[in-house]
Amino acid sequence: MTGMNSPRALVFDVFGTVVDWRSTIIREGEALGKAKRLKVDWARFADSWRAGYAPAMGRVRSGELPWTPLDRLHRMILDQLLEQFEIRSLGETEKDNFNRVWHRLGPWPDSIGGLTRLRRKFVLATLSNGNVALLVNMAKHAGLPWDCVLSAELVKQYKPAQAVYQMAASLLDLRPEGGGYGGGAQRRSSRRSAGAGLRAAFVPRPLEHGPGRGADPGPHTGFDLVAPDFFDLASQLGA
Amino acid sequence: MTGMNSPRALVFDVFGTVVDWRSTIIREGEALGKAKRLKVDWARFADSWRAGYAPAMGRVRSGELPWTPLDRLHRMILDQLLEQFEIRSLGETEKDNFNRVWHRLGPWPDSIGGLTRLRRKFVLATLSNGNVALLVNMAKHAGLPWDCVLSAELVKQYKPAQAVYQMAASLLDLRPEGGGYGGGAQRRSSRRSAGAGLRAAFVPRPLEHGPGRGADPGPHTGFDLVAPDFFDLASQLGA
Numbered sequence: 001m002t003g004m005n006s007p008r009a010l011v012f013d014v015f016g017t018v019v020d021w022r023s024t025i026i027r028e029g030e031a032l033g034k035a036k037r038l039k040v041d042w043a044r045f046a047d048s049w050r051a052g053y054a055p056a057m058g059r060v061r062s063g064e065l066p067w068t069p070l071d072r073l074h075r076m077i078l079d080q081l082l083e084q085f086e087i088r089s090l091g092e093t094e095k096d097n098f099n100r101v102w103h104r105l106g107p108w109p110d111s112i113g114g115l116t117r118l119r120r121k122f123v124l125a126t127l128s129n130g131n132v133a134l135l136v137n138m139a140k141h142a143g144l145p146w147d148c149v150l151s152a153e154l155v156k157q158y159k160p161a162q163a164v165y166q167m168a169a170s171l172l173d174l175r176p177e178g179g180g181y182g183g184g185a186q187r188r189s190s191r192r193s194a195g196a197g198l199r200a201a202f203v204p205r206p207l208e209h210g211p212g213r214g215a216d217p218g219p220h221t222g223f224d225l226v227a228p229d230f231f232d233l234a235s236q237l238g239a
Numbered sequence: 240m241t242g243m244n245s246p247r248a249l250v251f252d253v254f255g256t257v258v259d260w261r262s263t264i265i266r267e268g269e270a271l272g273k274a275k276r277l278k279v280d281w282a283r284f285a286d287s288w289r290a291g292y293a294p295a296m297g298r299v300r301s302g303e304l305p306w307t308p309l310d311r312l313h314r315m316i317l318d319q320l321l322e323q324f325e326i327r328s329l330g331e332t333e334k335d336n337f338n339r340v341w342h343r344l345g346p347w348p349d350s351i352g353g354l355t356r357l358r359r360k361f362v363l364a365t366l367s368n369g370n371v372a373l374l375v376n377m378a379k380h381a382g383l384p385w386d387c388v389l390s391a392e393l394v395k396q397y398k399p400a401q402a403v404y405q406m407a408a409s410l411l412d413l414r415p416e417g418g419g420y421g422g423g424a425q426r427r428s429s430r431r432s433a434g435a436g437l438r439a440a441f442v443p444r445p446l447e448h449g450p451g452r453g454a455d456p457g458p459h460t461g462f463d464l465v466a467p468d469f470f471d472l473a474s475q476l477g478a
Contacts, residue, residue: 123375123376123379132387132410132411133410133411133412136362136386136387136411139386140386147375147378147379147388148371148375148387149387149388153410154393154410171370171371171372171392172371172372173310173370173371173372
């Protein structure tokens, strides 16, 4: 970090980086399964739901679908999975409620404490493909201390479109000399955010896809900073 | 309120409703005046700065100016006022810093406590003509507990354009049966927000323009709810 000015704001990838989607979906799935007497492998269900995310966004990016907020993409994938897993006993309200499990994802153990420390020194914003209502509800439910909720929905383009990073830099008034970090769990975030004048920090989350299925084991090159968790990130950034 | 479903979210007008622009500008002006040995009537300066706001927005609305964030409109007005008040000793950094006094406005005495109570029950968002960076910095400085910062900047149109209210209803996923309140200090907010499916609450701030110069003394008709302060608003909404 030598020779770099300190950033003024940090923008965060959320799914996988700040919250643990897999455990929450498995837990809520199991509760639903018990209530409705379903026999479902909820870990496989959670993984399939998340696996449907990139292809669904791809349909929006290619123009096959018009702009569609993530809540609705999640619901399209859910409807397919309910067929595939032969779950036929859910009414509309139950489907809608289960779809909003993404609004109720739990944080990683270091997320609240680490972000709370970082917030004393920096403006903290989401920069997520989740729609605004999803991110707002998630923050309220999990107690995530954002100063600002920024979403791909604001420019109706999904990351890694550069317009998303540029939107954050513009709305937060980040000037080149005091640019923010994008905390990304994807390599692509690094290059794209650099194009918008942001520097990129990487927080590996080896448990994102479950124990023993380490996500993106490295080497973590091309980032300005790599931290094992948000407490360490706070220490590295002097917060 | 009989027969109405409870709202899920509250969106707030900020300048004058949540924060007291006049006192803060006078206080910072006096400090600047002392440091730079200026003889200025800072109350008149503050009133003139605020009075320039509507005409400056009007130039954007009419198309005479392209979209211009409020920070830059404030700066345009400030530059004129520095001429008018014959203040010629400020450098660029001092002008830029004084222009950001709008990022440092102090809350009314009931704002933090009332909003904190309301936040336990509702999603709280700004819906202001202030640009995002201004509102984020203000919230951080004053400790305003927003769940979400929404701004006219997101649709590049100033209130009372209906698009601003519609943006809030859409991004917060407010459905007609659980619509939000717009806490507006302007009558116009009432009709426009109703068009976006929002109901309107009015919190008079008789001191907005200074003692004895009561703003909008009433009667306050055309609102779904009128509350003298945010504690009373919380009580009326069961929070």
